[in-house]
Amino acid sequence: MNLEELTSRLEGELARARSEIDKISDGDGLDELERSLLGKRSALSDVHQAIKDLAPEDRPAVGKAIGAFKEQVAGLIEARRAALGDGRGEAVDLLDLTLPGRGPGRGHLHLITQVQQELEDVFVGLGYEVAEGPEVETDFYNFEALNMPASHPARSMWDTLYVKLGRPEEVLLRTHTSPVQIRVMESQPPPVYTVMPGRCYRRDTLDARHSPVFHQIEGLVVDRGITFGDLAGTIDAFTRAYFGPGHTARLRPSYFPFTEPSAEFEVTCFACDGVGCSVCSKTGWIELGGCGMVDPNVFAAVGYDSERYTGFAFGFGLERMAMQRYGVEHIKAFFENDVRFLRHF
Ligand code: DAH
Numbered sequence: 001m002n003l004e005e006l007t008s009r010l011e012g013e014l015a016r017a018r019s020e021i022d023k024i025s026d027g028d029g030l031d032e033l034e035r036s037l038l039g040k041r042s043a044l045s046d047v048h049q050a051i052k053d054l055a056p057e058d059r060p061a062v063g064k065a066i067g068a069f070k071e072q073v074a075g076l077i078e079a080r081r082a083a084l085g086d087g088r089g090e091a092v093d094l095l096d097l098t099l100p101g102r103g104p105g106r107g108h109l110h111l112i113t114q115v116q117q118e119l120e121d122v123f124v125g126l127g128y129e130v131a132e133g134p135e136v137e138t139d140f141y142n143f144e145a146l147n148m149p150a151s152h153p154a155r156s157m158w159d160t161l162y163v164k165l166g167r168p169e170e171v172l173l174r175t176h177t178s179p180v181q182i183r184v185m186e187s188q189p190p191p192v193y194t195v196m197p198g199r200c201y202r203r204d205t206l207d208a209r210h211s212p213v214f215h216q217i218e219g220l221v222v223d224r225g226i227t228f229g230d231l232a233g234t235i236d237a238f239t240r241a242y243f244g245p246g247h248t249a250r251l252r253p254s255y256f257p258f259t260e261p262s263a264e265f266e267v268t269c270f271a272c273d274g275v276g277c278s279v280c281s282k283t284g285w286i287e288l289g290g291c292g293m294v295d296p297n298v299f300a301a302v303g304y305d306s307e308r309y310t311g312f313a314f315g316f317g318l319e320r321m322a323m324q325r326y327g328v329e330h331i332k333a334f335f336e337n338d339v340r341f342l343r344h345f
Helices: 003-023 027-038 045-051 056-084 090-094 111-125 154-159 179-187 228-243 296-300 319-328 339-344
Strands: 135-137 162-164 171-173 192-201 213-223 249-257 257-267 285-294 310-317
Touching: 003 027, 003 045, 003 056, 027 056, 045 056, 111 192, 111 213, 111 228, 111 319, 179 192, 179 213, 179 296, 213 228, 213 285, 213 319, 228 249, 228 257, 228 285, 228 310, 228 319, 249 285, 257 310, 285 296, 285 319, 310 319
Parallel strands: none
Antiparallel strands: 135 171, 162 171, 192 213, 213 310, 249 257, 257 285, 285 310
């Protein structure tokens, strides 16, 4: 046989195979036919023999043609098997192109972002606006304008991370959201009713309640005739709106350079309900932040008239709020990005 004869022989075999396959109506018959068409002792054995007698340069073409023939026959048999529905065509049956795909799964907002947005909503409901400021601040906004001139001992309350920019100790990662108070007042005259959420940084060692990166929400109210009673009432309204009616908050005298008088805002411990445990250092209370009446020196720094206006301010830690509300016992849970934790909320 020469090359041409071999090729036309293969064509004939294919036509024959097709008509034979079509005639078969059961799985076993197909198996048998498959063996006779493709098995070792198939009708093609003489073609295999003939390859040896071909010119070497013609052999690859015949090899290819035989490969193609086998593939086509196998395809025809498979299709017939599927059409007969004997169960062996499963692979074909299972490919249901109408099924929806398995997508990469939809994410959701991080718990801290959810808490931030919910708090914003509570305050917007009380008539506040929302403002933001930069995370990299200057000494002026983070300290100076907040009544903490250089060398003021109160600066050591914040373990500041300075950035190598400008004069030494001029540029820093903000240690709290309080500098945004200054930016808001610089940008508008009173009255002010604004909350300012954002990320803060301190050279803190990680423990259950401290992390070098954390979030706060700052609040500032400036208007005529604002008193400490307004501050206490606002904190109370907010505590009940956010934690639920059963929760109590208390204000404890404290010190901050930018408020006078100042207080710490505490709520009953979520872990022990006020009895005292390791989470709250046996006090029954968890400190969420600070607050107080805006110091007249702060008003002076932004050109507000402290004879006409008074105001209050507060700053709360968002992680602590979330820990309190959802019973999270270690702050690192918010930053580890363990998907089991993230999915939980
Ligand atoms: N900025 C303070 C801190 O990070 C918290 C704070 C205290 C904010 C009193 C205030 C305030 O607005 O009036 O520790």
